[in-house]
Amino acid sequence: MDDRVLADQQPSNLTPVETARAVEADGWDGQWFMDSQSLGGDPYVAMGAWAAATGRIRLATGVTNPLTRHPAVTAAAAATLQAISGGRAVLASAGAIPPSPISAMRRSGSPPSTACCASCRPC
Numbered sequence: 001m002d003d004r005v006l007a008d009q010q011p012s013n014l015t016p017v018e019t020a021r022a023v024e025a026d027g028w029d030g031q032w033f034m035d036s037q038s039l040g041g042d043p044y045v046a047m048g049a050w051a052a053a054t055g056r057i058r059l060a061t062g063v064t065n066p067l068t069r070h071p072a073v074t075a076a077a078a079a080t081l082q083a084i085s086g087g088r089a090v091l092a093s094a095g096a097i098p099p100s101p102i103s104a105m106r107r108s109g110s111p112p113s114t115a116c117c118a119s120c121r122p123c
Helices: 014-027 043-053 071-085 103-107
Strands: 004-005 030-033 058-061
Touching: 014 030, 014 043, 043 058, 043 071
Parallel strands: 004 030, 030 058
Antiparallel strands: none
């Protein structure tokens, strides 16, 4: 096993479960799932499907933002995924540095966040 990781790419002719099985069969070691509420589906749902369909590859968020996904919700999702995957889940968490706009907030018409990502409270 090497350190090859596929970054959130899925052929359109395969279902997510078929893609998961094909990626694992091809020897990939992991899959990153984009977490942007306005640019794609929910990564934790997709990661759960992949976890149930595979037995070896690591599954990671790339990345979860604590300003757009509450940390308690993230913790519950990550713990559930860890149980389903048998410990293969990786949680990557970070956020934009204010006043840099966050795509999920910008696309919803909300103003850019003014919270510091390290502390999740106003700067």
